[in-house]
Amino acid sequence: MSPATLIAHGVGGRQDLPIPFELAVLGAALALVVSFLVLGLAWQEPRYRGDDSGRPIPDALTWAADSAWTRWTLRILGLLGAAYVALAAVAGPDLATNPTAGVVYVLLWVGIVPASLLLGPVWRLVNPVRTVHLLLCQAVRLDPRAGVRRLPHTVGLWPAAAWLLAFAWLELVAPDRATTAVIRAWFAAFVAVSLVGAVVFGSRWFDHADPFEAYSTLVGRLSWLGRHRDGRLVARRPLENLDGLPAHPGLTAAVAVLLGSTMYDSASASPWWARWVQGSTLNPTTAGTVGLAATVTLVYATFALAVWCAGLTAGLSTRTDLFAHSVVPIAVGYVFAHYLTLFVLEGQHTLVLLADPLGTGANWFGLGGLTENRWLANQATVVASLQVGAIVVGHVLGIVSAHDRAVRLFPPRRALVAQLPLLAVMIGYTVAGLLLLFAA
Amino acid sequence: MPRFRSRGSLLSCALVAVVLAAGLGGCGNSGEVAESAPESNAPSTSPSATTPAPATSGTRVIEVRIADGAVQTDADRVEVAAGQSVRVFVTSDVDDELHVHGVDETVDLVAGETTTLDVTVDEPGVFDVETHEGGLLLFQLVVR
Numbered sequence: 001m002s003p004a005t006l007i008a009h010g011v012g013g014r015q016d017l018p019i020p021f022e023l024a025v026l027g028a029a030l031a032l033v034v035s036f037l038v039l040g041l042a043w044q045e046p047r048y049r050g051d052d053s054g055r056p057i058p059d060a061l062t063w064a065a066d067s068a069w070t071r072w073t074l075r076i077l078g079l080l081g082a083a084y085v086a087l088a089a090v091a092g093p094d095l096a097t098n099p100t101a102g103v104v105y106v107l108l109w110v111g112i113v114p115a116s117l118l119l120g121p122v123w124r125l126v127n128p129v130r131t132v133h134l135l136l137c138q139a140v141r142l143d144p145r146a147g148v149r150r151l152p153h154t155v156g157l158w159p160a161a162a163w164l165l166a167f168a169w170l171e172l173v174a175p176d177r178a179t180t181a182v183i184r185a186w187f188a189a190f191v192a193v194s195l196v197g198a199v200v201f202g203s204r205w206f207d208h209a210d211p212f213e214a215y216s217t218l219v220g221r222l223s224w225l226g227r228h229r230d231g232r233l234v235a236r237r238p239l240e241n242l243d244g245l246p247a248h249p250g251l252t253a254a255v256a257v258l259l260g261s262t263m264y265d266s267a268s269a270s271p272w273w274a275r276w277v278q279g280s281t282l283n284p285t286t287a288g289t290v291g292l293a294a295t296v297t298l299v300y301a302t303f304a305l306a307v308w309c310a311g312l313t314a315g316l317s318t319r320t321d322l323f324a325h326s327v328v329p330i331a332v333g334y335v336f337a338h339y340l341t342l343f344v345l346e347g348q349h350t351l352v353l354l355a356d357p358l359g360t361g362a363n364w365f366g367l368g369g370l371t372e373n374r375w376l377a378n379q380a381t382v383v384a385s386l387q388v389g390a391i392v393v394g395h396v397l398g399i400v401s402a403h404d405r406a407v408r409l410f411p412p413r414r415a416l417v418a419q420l421p422l423l424a425v426m427i428g429y430t431v432a433g434l435l436l437l438f439a440a
Numbered sequence: 441m442p443r444f445r446s447r448g449s450l451l452s453c454a455l456v457a458v459v460l461a462a463g464l465g466g467c468g469n470s471g472e473v474a475e476s477a478p479e480s481n482a483p484s485t486s487p488s489a490t491t492p493a494p495a496t497s498g499t500r501v502i503e504v505r506i507a508d509g510a511v512q513t514d515a516d517r518v519e520v521a522a523g524q525s526v527r528v529f530v531t532s533d534v535d536d537e538l539h540v541h542g543v544d545e546t547v548d549l550v551a552g553e554t555t556t557l558d559v560t561v562d563e564p565g566v567f568d569v570e571t572h573e574g575g576l577l578l579f580q581l582v583v584r
Contacts, residue, residue, distance in 0.1 A: 013542020014565030017584065269566075271516035274577035278511065284575060377563050380584070 012106075012346045014377065015269055016437075019384040024438040027388040031395045031430045035423050038399050039416060046408035048401075050244030054226055054234025062233040071125065075134070078126030088357035089180045089187075099357060101178040102350030104187075105171055110343045112212060113335055116220040120227075123216035129191055130206045130213075133198040147202030156249030156321075159197070159209035161257055163190070165296060167211050168261035172268065173288035214254055218328050221245045222397075242401055245325040252324040253300060259331040259429065260296030262338050263436060267295070270440035302425050303327060309421035314410035322409065323422065326401035330426065333394020334433055337387035341376055348372040387437055395430040399423065499525045504578045506532040506549075511576050519582045522564055526581065528557045534574070540581065541568040 056062075064070060089100040115122050124130065137144040170177055170186045177183070197205040206213055226241045228234045245251070267273055268291060277287045304320045311318035348370065355368030363369065376383065402422045407415045500520045505512040520526055530538055536549040538557055545559045549571065559581075561567060567581040 013544070014563065014567055017564055017566060017582065271577060271580050275511075275516065278509070278576060374563065377565060380564050 012342050014345075016341055016383055016387070017380045018439065019387060019434070019437045021438060023384055023388050024434040027392050027434050028431050030392050031427060034392075034396050035399050035427060038396070038403055039419060039423065042400065042403055044407055044412065044415070046404055048240045048243035048404045048408075050240065051227070051229045053240040053244075054228055054236030056228070056232050056234050057225075059232075065233060074125045075131040078128045079131055081126070082128035084354075084357065088354075089184050092180065092357050093359040094180045095359065096178075097353060097356070097359060098180055099350050099353035100180045100183055102346055102353060104183055105178075106343060106346045106350055108212065109167070109171065109215075110335070110339045111347070112216050113219050113332060113339075114343075116216045117223055117332070119220070120223040120225045121213070121217040121220035123210075124206065124213045127206065127210060127213055129194045129210065130198075130203065132191075133195060133203060133206075136195075137203075144198075144203045147198070147205070148200050151201040151204055151208060154249055155208060156251065157208060157214060157254045158250035159205075160211055160214035161250050161253035163209060163211035164214060164254055164257040165261070165292075166190075168257060168264075168296075169289065169292060172261060172265050173285060173292055175285050208248075215258070218245070218254065218258070219332055221325070222329060222332060239397060239401055239404075242325050242328060242397075243404065245328070247319065247321040247324065249321060251321040252303060252327075255324050255327040255331055256300035256303065257296050259327060259334060260299040261292060262331065262334045263299070263432065264292045264295040266338060266433075266436035266440045267291070270436075273440075299429070302428065306421040306425035310406065310410075310418045313421070314406075314414045314418035316410070318409060323402055323405055326398045326405065326422070326426075327429075329394045329397035329401065330429055331394070333390045333392075333397075336390040336394075337433065337437060340386060340390075341383055344376050345372070345374065384437075388434065391430055391433045391437070395426060398426050402426070499527050501527050501529070502579065503529045504531070506530065506534070506536070506571070506574070506576065506578075508533065509574060509576070511578055513579050515579060517566075517580045517582050519584060520561075522583050523560060523562050525558060525560045528559070528569065528578075530555050530557065530578065532571070536574050537572040538578075539570055539572055541570060543567060546572075 085100060085103045088098055088103075092098045092100070112123060134144050166186075170182070174182055174186070194206070194210060197209055201208075207217075221242045221244070222238045223241060224235055224238060226234055226236050226244065268288065273291070277284055280287060282290070303324070307318060307320045307323050310323075349372055351367055352370050352372065355364050355366070355370075356362045357364070403419060406419045406422070410418050500518065502514065502518055518526070528538070530549055531552075531554045532549045533551055534549075535551050537546060538549050538555060539546045540557070540559050540561075542565070543559060543561055545557060547555060547557045549555050561581065561583045564583050567583065569578045569581055570576060571578065
């Protein structure tokens with residue numbers, strides 16, 4: 001046998017203990033009570049002003065953040081990081097000791113969330129594919145923003161939603177997904193399609209199609225840092241920031257993938273899912289593909305139905321994407337609950353593995369000397385409390401965002417009643433999340 | 441303006457209350473987890489009659505049969521205390537490889553024979569016990 005098979009079904013060995021039943025019930029009860037409190041007591045006039053809001057941070061900071069020097073430093077760091085991991089992925093041994101899977105599934109995919117919460121949409125600043133396109137354009141003296149064709153307005157975030165789903169499939173379903181061969185193949189296809197898209201439609205393609213940029217942009221809307229309509233960097237309340245998220249077509253699909261794929265990840269780690277797959281005639285990849293697609297579709301359909309009902313109750317038609325921003329905090333709460341220990345424990349482990357990308361016994365940058373801190377693995381109560389807290393806080397932020405949007409869009413008399421379908425579907429997501437933490 | 445301020449603090453209060461309550465709920469429960477640990481220990485001290493080798497006291501014994509790609513086991517989830525030794529007897533109708541995910545204990549399975557795997561996990565968590573070739577989940581070890 002080869003040691004590579006040791007992590008044949010993904011990164012990270014242990015899963016968190018199920019949360020105590022009492023904690024799950026407490027979380028659900030809190031979510032329910034706070035939801036109706038918000039509905040009954042919160043403001044009845046819209047408060048959030050999106051990108052018009054915020055307090056300017058000192059001009060010097062905006063200038064420093066936007067200076068060409070900063071931008072090129074970040075781009076070069078992104079390129080160097082990508083080259084380092086590509087070296088491990090291409091030239092390193094395809095074993096459990098290869099850092100590629102940990103970098104892609106833990107440091108990148110999970111790490112995007114805390115980085116974007118802290119500083120906003122940061123991935124677009126380091127995105128190595130964007131930089132490669134920029135350098136290619138500069139080499140042939142073309143404007144990177146200019147493409148051969150205009151990207152139709154109706155495209156919105158649909159390509160990003162599709163790529164997010166493709167990445168979720170790689171992470172959660174693809175056979176041998178922790179091997180460098182599979183990760184290499186996925187990224188080769190992704191980079192090729194991205195570059196073609198950028199050449200055809202200009203660098204705007206990355207805004208609309210890059211799954212990591214889309215993820216970072218969505219989560220970054222919960223950051224304290226934002227950009228005013230006049231271009232200055234401002235400090236603003238996270239929910240006001242979230243209110244400024246443009247309701248592009250496909251936004252609902254993108255958030256449904258984020259929430260649905262995390263739900264599927266929980267559910268598919270449970271013994272009852274494994275028994276069902278083993279008892280069925282489907283092969284595991286087909287079953288996983290169906291399960292992932294079904295979960296994402298369920299989230300999308302329930303939310304679209306809730307917004308449709310809300311519009312019906314309010315007596316006007318509305319677009320689902322106008323409310324989709326309110327699912328972002330719920331998805332982020334889920335991600336925090338689901339990946340907290342994985343990020344802390346496997347993140348450290350990945351850093352250690354990065355010391356020796358080629359499997360030669362090297363200790364580059366002294367990373368191999370790091371001692372992994374396993375404290376969190378022994379804190380079941382702390383972890384369970386943080387998980388439930390994150391889910392409930394995400395739920396409350398979602399309810400408040402939807403409330404503000406409802407009182408803005410709907411006639412005052414009907415705005416409250418019209419929110420009930422949204423409230424119901426959000427309580428559904430939250431109870432489902434708590435159930436998965438308890439039972440899966 | 442004062443109205444807005446009061447609404448803002450309402451939201452902050454609600455969030456603080458949620459976080460506190462979640463923390464309290466977790467704390468309140470820690471006692472129960474500690475109490476229930478010895479209980480889950482108890483049945484493990486009596487190894488079943490079909491056990492080929494006598495297990496040491498305090499060892500949790502689990503028997504698994506694999507036939508025609510289907511898994512037969514007492515429980516999908518087996519609860520043990522951290523540091524408690526676990527002995528797994530696996531009888532498979534095909535050659536395969538038995539593996540405890542996250543602990544990296546691996547042992548070969550030979551068709552028709554009963555294989556024993558001893559494992560002790562010191563860190564709390566849920567660990568999959570699975571086969572490599574068949575890709576079957578035998579059960580989950582829940583370490584508290």
